[in-house]
Amino acid sequence: MSNVLAIAAATRTLRNLLLTQMPALDNELSDLEVTLQPPDIARKGISKAQLNVFLYQVVFNAAWRNMDMPGRTRPGETAQPALALNLHYLLTAWGRGDTDSDAISHRVLAAAMSTLHDRAVLDGNDIRNALPDNDLADQIERVRFTPLPQSVDDISKLWTAFQTNYRVSSAYEATVVLIDSQAPARASLPVLKRGAQDRGVIDVPSTAPTLSSLALPHQQSAARLGDDLVLGGSQLTAMNAVVRFESLRLDAPVDVAPVAGDVAGTLRVHLADPVQDADAPTRWTPGIYTLSLLVQSPDLPALISNEIPLALAPVITVSPLTAPAGTVDLTVTCMPRLRDGQRVFLVFGDQLVVPTTVTQPGDLHQPSSLAFKVAGVAKGTYTVRLRVDGADSIPVDFSGSVPAFDGNQQVVVS
Structure with a gap:
């Protein structure tokens, strides 16, 4: 992999390659100048044949983005993947002077494209000589340049963003630049024993119930x-x-x-x-x-x-089972005992009533005791249920041949 000089190293290597190879392809380009400026200022102060190389976009490489680097991690170890990038360059050509009557700009662009067609992969020695202290040449993947097709709409948007007049250009993509992550990797200790008795994987020839x-x-x-x-x-x-x-x-x-x-x-x-x-x-x-x-x-x-x-369901007792009309005070015991935080209601007929007090006896074998105050009760017989976290006590007696409401869970108000 490579360090943070990788992008600059790729750009400088590309410039040096074009600057040395293009004049050899066309003698007319002996005075060629290769620049690395934004397109809106690239031509300032220059009147000879020129090729401008501009890095206009850097995108993530999807194939390498989440891939562990070979040789860095072993099975069971984790490490941050390398920062994998694709570089998008725009090559823009100018002729001599302002008129370009001899279409030198076309020859400049053709020589640049021919160079990248024949030498699409950057040479390791060229990369090392392009920028001191860079190690892009040592990464596991070579840096390759391929044409990047652009529609008329893409070109229009691009040059509008540059805020300058359009010049004859061609776009290329460089893949891939891998910048090593500085986050520490985590390595697991060696396995000393596989299971309680070092038996390894146990295959059970049956399915779970x-x-x-x-x-x-x-x-x-x-x-x-x-x-x-x-x-x-x-x-x-x-x-x-x-x-x-x-x-x-x-x-x-x-x-x-x-x-x-x-x-x-x-x-x-x-x-x-x-x-x-x-x-x-x-x-x-x-x-x-x-x-x-x-x-x-x-x-x-x-x-x-x-x-x-x-x-x-809770099993409850209700006391008293008879009461005068008006406000009825009831005591209800609950078995098993309640736990802290449980939602408890008394269903008195069709009313929901919250407890006024909840008492937990010191003897853990005794049920919880709850006190309720039911207001405005008219005469009649009321079936009582205790609802705990959505589970209602069962007010039905199944001991007879026909189920009937349990008289011990009914309050008669007279």
Whole structure:
């Protein structure tokens, strides 16, 4: 690659090449002068045959822009790619004097184009001699000049920008100039061990399980502690597997071991209630979960399924169950316990009521307690639900032959 002198080195090498080669092609150009000025001032003070080389545009080279330089980085290492540039030059010709009656400008331009046609690739020695301390000749890619076709509209816009009269010209593109990045490269340490026992890559001849369905008891919209869930899908197994429940409200996921379902290809998962698991009040929290099946066979990488959503409903008690009309004060307990930041509402009939207080008993096995004040309640029977992060308690009693509203979650106002 090359240093920041690369653009100047390319321009100076091009000028020197044209200045030495063009007179050899046409004896009439023995007094030729090659300049590097903007077109609007290039002719000032000059009356002999002249070729002006003007770098009018520098663009990124798409092919090299994001490519690591060979020899600089190895697999696993990262480094900033080189600054890869294409240089656009405009070659403009003048004859002798102001009239150019002998069309010398045409011979100047023809000699310049012939030179670049025959010597399109810059010679390394010419580059080194063109500018001290430049190392453009040492870059991995050679610098090549190719004609850059321009439409009449392109030419018009270009010379309008120069704010000078148009002269016979030709555009060329020089590709590619690679300026080395000064940002440090980062190299990784050698690999000493591939995996826990230096076994390298492990190929598991099976696919991960896929969950496609979740069945809840009594076709409920949410599960409760104490319920059995039935998972359906493909590649399901209870061997070396856990069902992982994850929630944004929990510090760690809850893993529950499944068992084979009653139907082939299904799994059954039991959510232990506080009677079966004394830590259930704090292990869980009401709200929205995602669940997935994690299979961890000995000495093999874990296989994990897709995630499916689950709402875990709070189990509540309501007190009192009777109250006079007007303002009703209620106390509701919630199991499992609530967590900080959860959004909690009481759905009293068709009203949403926010709690006035939330109490967390010091005994972690006890449920959360919430106080609500419901104003302007008329006589009637009101079904009560607790909504936690979008998961509603289930106010239905399924113990009978026909589902009915649970009387323990109804308040009679008289």
